[in-house]
Amino acid sequence: MMDTDDIARTARRAAAACAGLDASAAARRLAEDGILGLLAPEEVGGLGLPLSMAAPVVAAGAAELLPFPLTEALLLARLLGRSAPDTATAIVEGREVATIAWRGALRAEGSGVLHGTVGRAPMAGEARWLVAALEEGGAALIDLRAASGSVTVEEDMSSLDLERPAALVTLRGVPAAQRIPAGADWSALLADAQLLRAAEMLGSGEHCMETAIAHITERRAFGRPLVANQGLRFELARHKLALENAKHALDHALAVAGQDPHGQSIARLVARATAAEAGPMLCEGAIQLHGGMGFTWDVPMHRHLRRVRDAAAQCDAIGARAALAARVDEPAENEQGWAA
Amino acid sequence: MDSAALNALASSDPAAYRRAIRDWIATNLPPAWRSDAIDKVDPTLEELKDWEARMYRAGLWGAAWPKEYGGHGLTLREHLIVSQEVGRVPMPESVNSIGKELAGPIILAIGTEEQKKRFIPAILEMREIWCQGFSEPEAGSDLAGLRTRATHDGKVWRINGQKIWTSGGWRAQRCLLLARTGTLEDRHKGLALFALRMDAPGVTVQRIKQIDGEAEFAQVFFDNAPVEEIDALGAPNEGWKAAVRVLEIERATNRMYRAWRLENELRHLVSACRADPNLATLLSDPAYAQRLAQFRIEVEVLKRYVEGAVEDLVSGGSIGARGSLMKLHWSEAHQRFVALAMELLNQASLPPPPEVRAAQRRFRKAYMRARAETIYAGTSQIQLGIIADRILRLPRAA
Numbered sequence: 168m169m170d171t172d173d174i175a176r177t178a179r180r181a182a183a184a185c186a187g188l189d190a191s192a193a194a195r196r197l198a199e200d201g202i203l204g205l206l207a208p209e210e211v212g213g214l215g216l217p218l219s220m221a222a223p224v225v226a227a228g229a230a231e232l233l234p235f236p237l238t239e240a241l242l243l244a245r246l247l248g249r250s251a252p253d254t255a256t257a258i259v260e261g262r263e264v265a266t267i268a269w270r271g272a273l274r275a276e277g278s279g280v281l282h283g284t285v286g287r288a289p290m291a292g293e294a295r296w297l298v299a300a301l302e303e304g305g306a307a308l309i310d311l312r313a314a315s316g317s318v319t320v321e322e323d324m325s326s327l328d329l330e331r332p333a334a335l336v337t338l339r340g341v342p343a344a345q346r347i348p349a350g351a352d353w354s355a356l357l358a359d360a361q362l363l364r365a366a367e368m369l370g371s372g373e374h375c376m377e378t379a380i381a382h383i384t385e386r387r388a389f390g391r392p393l394v395a396n397q398g399l400r401f402e403l404a405r406h407k408l409a410l411e412n413a414k415h416a417l418d419h420a421l422a423v424a425g426q427d428p429h430g431q432s433i434a435r436l437v438a439r440a441t442a443a444e445a446g447p448m449l450c451e452g453a454i455q456l457h458g459g460m461g462f463t464w465d466v467p468m469h470r471h472l473r474r475v476r477d478a479a480a481q482c483d484a485i486g487a488r489a490a491l492a493a494r495v496d497e498p499a500e501n502e503q504g505w506a507a
Numbered sequence: 508m509d510s511a512a513l514n515a516l517a518s519s520d521p522a523a524y525r526r527a528i529r530d531w532i533a534t535n536l537p538p539a540w541r542s543d544a545i546d547k548v549d550p551t552l553e554e555l556k557d558w559e560a561r562m563y564r565a566g567l568w569g570a571a572w573p574k575e576y577g578g579h580g581l582t583l584r585e586h587l588i589v590s591q592e593v594g595r596v597p598m599p600e601s602v603n604s605i606g607k608e609l610a611g612p613i614i615l616a617i618g619t620e621e622q623k624k625r626f627i628p629a630i631l632e633m634r635e636i637w638c639q640g641f642s643e644p645e646a647g648s649d650l651a652g653l654r655t656r657a658t659h660d661g662k663v664w665r666i667n668g669q670k671i672w673t674s675g676g677w678r679a680q681r682c683l684l685l686a687r688t689g690t691l692e693d694r695h696k697g698l699a700l701f702a703l704r705m706d707a708p709g710v711t712v713q714r715i716k717q718i719d720g721e722a723e724f725a726q727v728f729f730d731n732a733p734v735e736e737i738d739a740l741g742a743p744n745e746g747w748k749a750a751v752r753v754l755e756i757e758r759a760t761n762r763m764y765r766a767w768r769l770e771n772e773l774r775h776l777v778s779a780c781r782a783d784p785n786l787a788t789l790l791s792d793p794a795y796a797q798r799l800a801q802f803r804i805e806v807e808v809l810k811r812y813v814e815g816a817v818e819d820l821v822s823g824g825s826i827g828a829r830g831s832l833m834k835l836h837w838s839e840a841h842q843r844f845v846a847l848a849m850e851l852l853n854q855a856s857l858p859p860p861p862e863v864r865a866a867q868r869r870f871r872k873a874y875m876r877a878r879a880e881t882i883y884a885g886t887s888q889i890q891l892g893i894i895a896d897r898i899l900r901l902p903r904a905a
Contacts, residue, residue, distance in 0.1 A: 384902055394901050397892075403901065404894035411832050415811035416804075437807045440800075485797065488804070492796035495803050496774045499810075502591075 175223035178202055182231035190264045190293035193235040198261025202237075207244035211255040218359050219421035225363045226370025232470050234330035236289040238363040239267045242356045243298060251308060251345045254296060265296035267360075268336055269481060270325075272300040273307060275343075280316060281307060284337040286323045287481070291334035296344075299336070304349035309341060316340035327473035351428045358430020364478040365417050365438050368446025369410065371471040375453035376406050378468070382457055399456065406452050413441035423500055432500045436487045443482035446475040510566035510579060517570075517585045524585065528592045531565050542597035542869045543775045545861045552678060555602045560633040567593065568607060569631045572615065576627035587763060587817045594767025597775065597869075602675060606630040606637035608761040610683045613700070617741040617749050626681075626702065638679035640670040640686075640703070640727060641750065647672070648889050650685075650750070651695040655729060657686035657743075664734040666703060669726060672883070676712050676725030679705050684734075685750050688743045698746030702738040709733070719875035754885060755826045760816065761884075766809040769841060772873070773802055776848050779866035785856045786863065798847050805840035809833065828897040831890040838880040838887065845874040 181200045185193040197203050205221050207213025221241050228237045240258055243265045247255040257263035268285035275281055285299040297309045311318055319337040326333035347353055380403065383393035393399060420438035427435065450472040454461035461468050513531075516524040536558075539548040550558065562568050571586040572578025579585075601607060607630055614626050629635040646653035655668025666686055676682070682703040689697020705712070709732035714722040741749050762768075777799070780786035789795050812833045816826060848870040855863045881887045895901045 380899065380901065392902070395903065400895035400901055401888070401891040403899055404891040407894055407899055408832055408835055412808045412836060415815065416808050419807075419811050433803075433807065437804045440804050441808065488797050488800035489793065491800040491803055495796075495799050496777045499807060 171220060171223050174205075174220060175227050178224040179227040179231060182228045182233040185233055185235060186231070188234065190235055190290045193233070194240070194258075194261035194264050196261070197235065197237070197240075198259065203240050203261055204244055204259035206241050207255055207259050208248040211244065211248045211252050212259045213244060213248065213255075217421075218362060218424045219418075221363060222366035222417065222421055226366045226373075229367040229370035229471070229474065230374040232330050232467060232474070236264070236266045236294075236331055238360055238367065239289065240265060241363070242360055243267065243296070246298075246347065246352055246356050247308065247345070250347065254308065254345075258296075263296060264290065264294040265298070266291050266294040268297060268299040269360075272302045273338060274302050275307075276340075280340045280342050281309065281338045282340060284335055286333070286335045287326065287477075288323070288334045288336050289326075289328065289331040291336050292320050292332070297336060298347065301346075306347040306353055307343035308345035308347065309338065310344045311336075313344075316342070326477050328477050329470055329473055331474075333477070354429050358427075358435060359424065361430075361439050361482055362417065362420055362424060362435065364482050365413070365420075365442030365446075368442045368475045368478045368482070369413055369417065371475050372446045372449030373410055375450045375468055375471050376403070376410065379403070379453035379456040382460075386458075393456075402452065402456075406449050409441075409445040409448055413438070413445040416441040419501075427500065433491065433494065433497065434500060436491045439482040439487040440484040440491070443479040443484040443487070447472070447479050450475050510564060513566040514579050514581060517581050517588075521584075521588065525588050525592060528567060528589055529595075531567065532592060532596050532598070535561065535565070536596060536598050540599055543771075543865055545865045547865065547868065550599060552602060555599055556633040556636075558599070559601060559603060560631075563631045563633070572611065572627060572631070576615070576623050577631045578627070583760075583817045583820050587814065590763035590813075591767050594764030594769075595771055597768065597771050602678065603630065603633060603636045604762065605639045605675065605679075605683065606635065606681070609639060610637040610681070610702070613683070613749055613752065614702075614740065616752065617700075617745065619737075621737065622702070622740070635680040636675065636678055637681045637683055638673050638676045638705070638725075638727075640673060640682040640684035642672045643669060644671050644726075648886055651698075651747070652691070653685060653687060653698070654691060655684070655686045657688050657699055657701065657734070659688075663736065664701065664739060666701070666709075666729040666732040666734060669728050671715075671726040672724050673712075673727050674724045676705070676727050677714050677722075681705060682710075682727065683740075685746055688746075695747040697744055698750065699743040700740040700746045700749050701734045702740055703729075703732065703734050704738070707732045707734070718878060719872055755828070755830050760813075760820075760826065760830075763813055763817075765837060766806055766813055769809065769837070769844070770803075770806045772844070772848075772870075773799070773806065775866060775869065776851065779862045780851060782860050782862035783856050785854055786851060789851060789854060795847075795851065798843075802840060802844040802847070805836065805844075809837050809840070812836070828893050831885070831893040831898070834884060835887055835890040835894070838877075841880055842877045845870055845877045849874050 177200050181197050181202055185196050204213035205216050208215050225238055244255050244258045258265050266288050268288035270287040271285040273281040273283040273285060291297055295312050297311050298306050300306045317339040318341060321335045323333040323335045383399055386393045416438045420434040423434050454468045457466060457468060460466050513527050516527060538544055539546060540550050566579055567589050569578040570581045570589050571583050574580035611627060611630050614622055643653050657664045657666055682705055684701040684703045685698055687697060688699045709730040711728040712725050714725045716722045780790050852867045852870060
């Protein structure tokens with residue numbers, strides 16, 4: 168049995184080996200190490216592990232700028248494990264790429280065919296399967312290749328991500344391969360995606376902070392290493408505090424994620440808000456600490472910032488706080504039993 | 508329920524242990540002593556000493572201290588449960604927190620058997636209140652520059668010098684004193700810890716009035732004040748190591764109830780606002796809602812630090828420098844929160860309802876007191892330095 172550190176190390180190696188690969192090749196490489204089936208049930212070749220085991224894996228992927236929609240693959244292999252086992256197996260085995268459109272919803276018309284435009288679908292241009300929400304509730308699994316009717320995939324310009332370019336997908340009269348009912352499984356996918364995004368942001372953020380520390384330790388100015396300047400040391404100490412705060416919040420949210428089938432816990436809101444603010448702060452701070460170098464295309468800080476900004480927009484710190492404000496004096500989930 | 512029955516519950520039924528503590532507080536705490544009481548009455552020092560001694564006998568102080576020295580022989584997990592229940596109720600602060608949270612742990616760590624038997628029960632039974640003699644006029648954040656001298660005259664140690672910002676110095680029977688046995692150039696070498704008697708000849712205490720109008724802290728002058736050999740804590744050159752440990756404890760586990768008390772402050776503020784038509788409207792104003800929610804987030808994060816530190820300590824780990832993260836986090840978050848509380852409570856209806864007046868009384872004091880929170884136990888700047896040096900391990904200048 169692998170422990171969390173083993174899994175994270177394996178994921179880091181596998182993600183590094185995916186540099187420069189397209190989505191299909193990356194899927195095959197990740198599947199070699201069993202990474203895509205971490206959350207999927209055993210019937211489709213998965214390991215059936217809890218969400219907390221997937222977090223260090225997506226964080227490792229983020230640190231390596233993995234060019235693959237890993238969060239989507241992990242969660243879809245779990246979601247489809249029972250309802251569409253063939254598709255789930257193909258995802259786990261790295262034979263087919265699946266993604267999710269995180270913005271918008273499709274309209275189902277009379278005969279059940281789907282219409283409309285959804286966005287924020289990472290690498291939809293390279294994927295066979297797309298899952299998108301439906302206006303009536305729940306979601307649909309769509310085969311983008313076999314589609315009768317018409318499918319258009321365009322660049323989604325609201326996204327910054329370079330490794331996993333997001334797409335706008337427009338369907339005109341395309342049948343669903345599978346309907347996913349509104350309910351616990353779909354709610355859990357949406358809520359768990361937020362925690363994996365938080366993990367990705369912190370993976371990128373921590374990597375950027377470490378890179379910035381290495382840079383200012385090497386770099387000399389005014390006759391001494393940059394790192395000797397108290398102004399920079401204090402700034403990095405603040406970055407570390409933001410990172411540790413968010414990690415504490417995320418670890419707790421992951422630990423209690425299984426007790427919260429609807430994804431409405433205070434722990435999740437706290438994790439979303441802290442990560443969505445720490446992630447961009449760490450990446451932007453690292454660019455600043457790199458000086459002019461940080462503004463160049465070749466120094467990959469901007470790639471992290473792009474991914475983290477996309478994730479932060481979806482984690483939506485302001486929305487999380489607004490939801491929490493309505494419940495600001497409610498006991499936390501792990502403290503509710505105290506009154507009994 | 509007596510403390511033996513309570514302690515027996517700790518391992519067999521933690522939920523019942525928690526309930527018993529909660530029930531004891533609800534039954535025994537005079538309602539007028541609560542900071543959220545509409546008709547609040549400040550207890551006297553004698554009443555507070557008696558209250559804390561009763562809390563100890565009921566099992567609420569000394570949970571994790573060894574039985575042979577009067578403790579209840581449980582673990583930090585039970586101390587955490589007690590702290591959570593203590594935090595959830597706005598009861599008066601301990602008047603002997605230096606004894607219970609700094610002197611006690613350090614005596615248990617480096618004291619002799621005789622010292623443990625003499626000092627620890629006296630702390631728990633509230634026979635000896637302690638103060639902390641670390642800071643000096645010329646040595647605050649730069650503690651290693653302290654000048655108070657301890658010289659051995661062949662019979663006893665003699666203390667000469669001055670301490671300042673000594674909270675509760677005027678009511679203490681003992682001072683946890685850090686003094687120099689070597690020269691000033693030795694810096695952090697040649698420092699020793701003592702359990703000085705505050706009624707010893709040559710000890711003079713002057714109270715200092717603070718920005719909140721109280722005179723809680725004091726300066727203490729030592730003019731050849733004697734300390735018996737049996738009151739020296741640890742070896743004469745171990746003082747700094749012990750002091751660093753004291754400060755780590757101070758930042759990480761001291762007032763473990765804090766996160767839950769801060770949550771109680773948030774709840775109090777929200778309930779007071781709900782009792783007032785003007786303020787109830789402001790609660791749903793998006794700008795205020797964001798700031799209130801942000802404080803709840805910060806409180807939840809603080810709880811995670813505390814719970815994590817307890818689990819690590821129970822499984823044999825050490826506190827280390829992480830207390831600096833916690834201390835920096837809570838002190839700044841709390842300062843933002845009490846400023847927010849004042850902003851809200853300033854907009855109350857006229858005349859303000861009694862619930863709002865009670866909250867105004869609590870938070871105007873809390874707001875002024877909070878200025879000290881980023882100064883004591885190591886300023887925020889000292890904490891940032893510790894995080895940079897000891898947690899991030901950034902290299903120093905060549």
